[in-house]
Amino acid sequence: MGKKSLEERVMEEAEFLCSAVNSEEGRPFNLHFLVNNAVCNVICTTIYGKRFDYGDETFKKLLHLFEKFLKEETGFLTQLFNAVPILLHIPGVRQKVFRGQKEFMDFVDVLIHKHMETWNPADTRDFTDAFLKEMKKGKAAEESGFNYNNLRLVTADLFGAGSETTSTTLRWAVLYMILHPEIQSKVQAEIDKVIGRERSPTMEDQVSMPYTNAVIHEVQRCGDVIPIGLPHKTYRDTELQGFFIPKGTTIITNLSSVLKDETVWEKPNEFYPEHFLNANGKFVKPEAFLPFSAGTSEGRIQLQVRGTVRGVICSFHRDSSVV
Ligand code: HEM
Known part of the structure; x- marks a missing residue:
């Protein structure tokens, strides 16, 4: 490119x-x-x-x-x-x-x-x-x-x-930083420590900045900018959480239900960067972090079918009528 x-x-x-x-x-x-x-x-x-x-x-x-x-x-x-x-x-x-x-x-x-x-x-x-x-x-x-x-x-x-x-x-990131000045200060402290004020950040810095990384992920989780994913069609018969879904069914994913799932996130409706940090302050990414949806590869479909991610599907339509 x-x-x-x-x-x-x-x-x-x-x-x-x-x-x-x-x-x-x-x-x-x-x-x-x-x-x-x-x-x-x-x-x-x-x-x-x-x-x-x-x-x-x-x-x-x-x-x-x-x-x-x-x-x-x-x-x-x-x-x-x-x-x-x-x-x-x-x-x-x-x-x-x-x-x-x-x-x-x-x-x-x-x-x-x-x-x-x-x-x-x-x-x-x-x-x-x-x-x-x-x-x-x-x-x-x-x-x-x-x-x-x-x-x-x-x-x-x-x-x-x-x-x-x-x-x-x-813009959500800026708003959350304004609303949570104590979190903003911690991010600034990490930026000052790892990057300083003389040079621009690079992607390489990301691994050394667990707190900032957690904050960015939390912005995406809470901001939830695409609550409902794009329609996809099943290319074969499949089963999801006990539901049979025939080939050719249009599936619309409910990403909000995953990003705010109360069985996964400790404080689903609060801005809480600790969702992405373990006890040692290391960055961790829960499986339910899906702001970009689950993707369409066979592997991801298997992941959903195993039912490890709750509430991904919100509605199925077939031939324009709700099944
Ligand atoms: C924070 C930023 C972004 C978020 C949260 C986001 C999220 C999403 C979601 C949820 C979908 C639908 C996936 C699905 O249901 O299968 C999607 C599709 C897509 N995204 Fe993003 N996206 C972001 C940034 C970008 C950027 C920067 C690009 C490229 C410049 C991009 C290109 C696309 C394309 C090409 C599609 C497929 C659209 C289609 O099939 O018509 N996205 N994105």
């Missing part, structure tokens, strides 16, 4: 974010937009090989259209059409209801086309270049998914799945 590792991109962007925060010089301001800018920029560097200045007009437009697209996706009408999809057959409705989505996708097209103009097969700058390289391999590659339409959809998917989740989690 280009020349810089993801870690370097995050570190670089974190510095821009910190100096933008510093430039407020202690005045009250809304952190939301700055954090959004920073997170979207990390996704931009991955997809387009470069970051944008926060005041850049293209970047502002991208964020504005993306925000509109998100609002539309979570709005009342979209929920209504999800529940009653037949309404989408009314002439003109799709164009009207999904206008934001179309504008965002049109803008993604513009960015991809700009990239195509400067594309050089000998120099893979980023994700878009790598995808274009695969697309050029011919019909078989195209049929296996490396086609233009998938490139624009995957791009939108990375923005959609990666930005709001991460920036909301970061």
Whole structure:
């Protein structure tokens, strides 16, 4: 994915974010937009090989259209059409209801086309270049998914799945630190001890910072930013906690029920970093820590079927009717 590792991109962007925060010089301001800018920029560097200045007009437009697209996706009408999809057959409705989505996708097209103009097969700058390289391999590659339409959809998917989740989690982290100054002090003490104030943190520091690591995990557990996972379909008959689930059933996971499971977590509804620390202050990760869901690999399915993780399934649907 280009020349810089993801870690370097995050570190670089974190510095821009910190100096933008510093430039407020202690005045009250809304952190939301700055954090959004920073997170979207990390996704931009991955997809387009470069970051944008926060005041850049293209970047502002991208964020504005993306925000509109998100609002539309979570709005009342979209929920209504999800529940009653037949309404989408009314002439003109799709164009009207999904206008934001179309504008965002049109803008993604513009960015991809700009990239195509400067594309050089000998120099893979980023994700878009790598995808274009695969697309050029011919019909078989195209049929296996490396086609233009998938490139624009995957791009939108990375923005959609990666930005709001991460920036909301970061804002929860700031809020919890404000609400728990004693925890904030302990985190700061560990940062000062392990990293100091002269250099940036790296992923290598993580193993030496059990308390901060526990706090970050607790932010994700309590923040619970995706309470209900995405729908998945069973590819074979299976059994889960005594329930028979036929092949082809849509499963929607209830991640909240796991992250707040009172049989696993000592204080499920409190911010308590000790959930991730053992008696010796060493970092531990309980099996029920599933903010990213359980994954779709066979191993994970076995884990759920054994019933070691309670309450993962909230509802099963088959052929649109609840079983
Ligand atoms: C704290 C941050 C994040 C959280 C809590 C989170 C959580 C999740 C969850 C719960 C799912 C659904 C899994 C399922 O039900 O199978 C998901 C899917 C996904 N996530 Fe994340 N995620 C985060 C950050 C990211 C980032 C940074 C990226 C990439 C830039 C990303 C890319 C994706 C993609 C591509 C999917 C699949 C979407 C689809 O199938 O349409 N996520 N994530």
